[in-house]
Amino acid sequence: MDKTVAGKVISMNEEGYLTDLSQWTQEVAREIAQEEGIELTDQHWSVIEFLQQSFKKSEPLSIRSLGKKGPVSIKDFYSLFPDGPLKKASRIAGIPKPASCI
């Protein structure tokens, strides 16, 4: 479905995740972050960039890989994106939610 975010028409799935990363902009990220109650700082942006790079390289995302080679520690990742950091950060970064088979 299409939704207007930051004045732009964006295609999103039913759970509010972008379905096309090319439609993502920093303004879109700011508005989604606001919905999640998060004010984006430089640290947030560095995590977002890391997630997008991993996604573009088709690398599976995990808390572990983020802790190993991401820009912040796992503890910091949790304080930046409280409650379900991977799920929230993915939504703000415009990439799919981490999912299982069903």
Place this chain on the structure above:
Amino acid sequence: MRRILILGAGTAGTMMANHLRPKLRSSDWSITVVDQEKIHYYQPGFLFLPFGTYEPKQLKKPIEKFIPAGVQLVQCGIDRVLPEKNVVSLLDGYELEYDILIIATGTKIAPQETEGMLGEGWRKDIFDFYTFAGAKALRDKLRDWDGGKLVVHICEMPIKCPVAPLEFCFLADSFFHEKRMRDRVDLTFVTPLGGAFTKPTATEKLGHLLKEKRINIVSDFAIEKVDNEHKKIIDYGGKEVTYDLLVTVPVNLGDEMVARSGIGDDMNFVPTNKATLQSLVKENIFAIGDATNLPASKAGSVAHFESEILTDNILRFIDGQPLKEEFDGHANCFIETGHGKALLIDFNYTHEPVEGTFPFPGVGPLKLLEESRINHYGKMAFRWMYWNILLRGRHIPFVSPTMSELGKKYPHEEVKHG
């Protein structure tokens, strides 16, 4: 004489040996498989072993029984791959040269990766069921466990068979019912993902199962450590879940041989082209099954579908033809829901599991994403199929390596995004 070397004689490696041998002349190509183990386990059976559905001996057969005539089996540990020399060194010091290498070394649990998991409670009140020894120890524990808080837990994705932990919950509910002690068991499922179900249609169609079976959910839980003394697991955000009995799926990692070779990602999975199954390491190295970093399920059915496509691509590679970009992430899995019923799911990289009929559109006899007894019989019959059809590299009738959209109900355009 040119050489194909297959690393690993598990599900994927064994299937590749069986596929390739009849298609290549023995006078032109030698095929060698390396594995240090002597026993081939029927891994889907590990889920049932704790509940006494199978006897341990039904789940194991000698590895060599499934290696076809004309293929050499070398039983030795693997040190590393040396891609620039086209050589694999073994732990006994020998080296094997190859023209084409197939990496099928799978994935293993790594409980040592989580602080406290291998503490004093390991295999006393902390168990895994992804190994034969773990599943058997858990069976012994459940025989005289008198109830309490059972926590079924996933440490981190990706894991082998992502649905098995949920199936374990369903089977546990059924098992304790039959033992007339369900009321004495508090059953909780703890997952690092956003919920027990993460795909839209499955969430909508199956969400009720958890409530019906009185399974509590703790989601978005990324474990930091196990506190053996106070019997609780603690996540990075500070959340805690207490347990009397913890059944966990530890972090899954690819084989250490991959790390020693310097060819893996940070979970020791081999970067692989998701459509051709050629590794990104070097053009004469291919990878299959759990050993790859593909965004597909780490499941035997995936390895089976991959094996048909990889066989074609290896023959093309030998002939100097371009590889087929054909693998679509197809997976087909039965999901036990307890009380003699099961679901069936059929999906790929881009299409989530939905309702429908399988394998014949509109006919079935199997139903997709819906509980039925016939699906459960399908899962039980699968053990025979595994030993006699799948491992031997035989085609499963009416089931193609790529997924068919026929007979499936896709409700909305947008849910097709994987």
